[in-house]
Amino acid sequence: MMNEMKIDVVLLTKNSVSRNAPGVFEESLESIMRNVPVNQLIVVDGFSKDGTLDLIHQFFSNVKVIRTRALRGKAREIGIKHVKTSHFMFVDDDVILCKDWFNKAFQYFNNSSVGAVWGADIPWSPRLEKDTILTCDNMRTHLAELMISNFKIRGGTHDILIRTDIVKDMKIPRGLHLFEDNYIKQYIENKGFKVIATSDPYCIHKRKCExxxxxxxxxxxxxxxxxxxxxxxxxxxxxxxxxxxxxxxxxxxxxxxxxxxxxxxxxxxxxxxxxxxxxxxxxxxxxx
Known part of the structure; x- marks a missing residue:
């Protein structure tokens, strides 16, 4: 599947290197490179000053950078305007995509009523070895089910694949710098499309809890x-x-x-x- 098509990926950044735990942003970029057939990486950046953009260019050659001081909701809208492919992804700068993320997600679009596919975001603790969480299938499944239940209420854009034509003309309220992910989910559903939340694919969410x-x-x-x-x-x-x-x-x-x-x-x-x-x-x- 990854050899047959490519998609644009929208990534919101603002000092992502220093804002996340050491090495997390680099690991996130590598997971995108390995598991998504990227046509163009669309970076909506809040004037990073810590080498965030330099690091991105080390991983991707086809990068479009839009620098803006817009809040998160409007920043996502700006990113969508630059998408050129039939489908695109939002990926947060602190998530690690699972192996074959795109191939697993894209199969859901065989159903024409599907407008978006979101992979469960598995919370991460620095004290937990990576191999342990990935091999502990039973615990990961239970946690994924809980996150899916949360997504149905809250929404999420951690790792979501969307049909572009559905949201191309979407206008996100300028003041909505929180819960814009829920706004996007409801927008797609209000147009009569399904938003699938699944435990596979999934992502590891290495959020720096504040x-x-x-x-x-x-x-x-x-x-x-x-x-x-x-x-x-x-x-x-x-x-x-x-x-x-x-x-x-x-x-x-x-x-x-x-x-x-x-x-x-x-x-x-x-x-x-x-x-x-x-x-x-x-x-x-x-x-x-």
Whole structure:
């Protein structure tokens, strides 16, 4: 399949070398090169100053760089405008694609009703050896199922293959710098196409967790954006259910990695999102 067609890949960057853990961005680029038939790498860059673009050119020769200060939602829209192929991918700068990612994903498009295919993002802990997570099929499957369940509510653009014609004219709200992935998912579904979430292909998500920087104000900001742009229901029941769903996810992260820190940070993110919702929705006077 990789010899029969090529696709454009849209990559959002901003100091990706230094912002991620050491070596992660390089590993991400290598996984794209090995597992996706890249026609052109479209880099929407937020004026990186740490050698991010130089590193990209070491891996890819056909690169189009668009430098912009646009927020994430609008940056994705800009990237789509430069796509020339029938299908394209969004790949985040901190994910490692599994072997044969494209070949596994593209087969779903044999069904004409499919508009996009997303591979489960498997959370990563630095204390876990790579070979262990890839050979622990049972644990990876359970974790992937949990992430798929989360995707159906939240959406995601970690590693997603999309039919270009469906989203070519999409206008993402300029102020939507969070949850733009959910906006894209709903846009495709509202056009009558399916968005497939699958455990194979998948990606390893080596996110540098910043949940320890969260507080009530951050939670309020996220809750406000979600409600303003219709990215979530406004009922207390829905938000409480979403918060409770974080517990099994947190437990699996701990069980997989035996690392308390990323598991605790994951729970904190959902905790502050829930408190932020309460404050944004009901005006409650909550403190950290």
């Amino acid at each position: 949940a320890d920087q969260w507080d009530i104000d951050t939670g309020v900001q996220m809750a406000y954006l979600r409600m303003k742009y219709g990215r979530q229901r406004k009922t207390f029941y829905y938000m409480a259910k979403n918060f409770l769903r974080s517990f099994p996810k947190t437990f699996l992260i701990w069980r997989l990695s035996k690392d308390y820190i990323p598991a605790n940070k994951q729970l904190l993110m959902y905790y502050y999102m829930f408190l932020g919702y309460l404050k944004a929705r009901f005006g409650l006077n909550l403190k950290r």
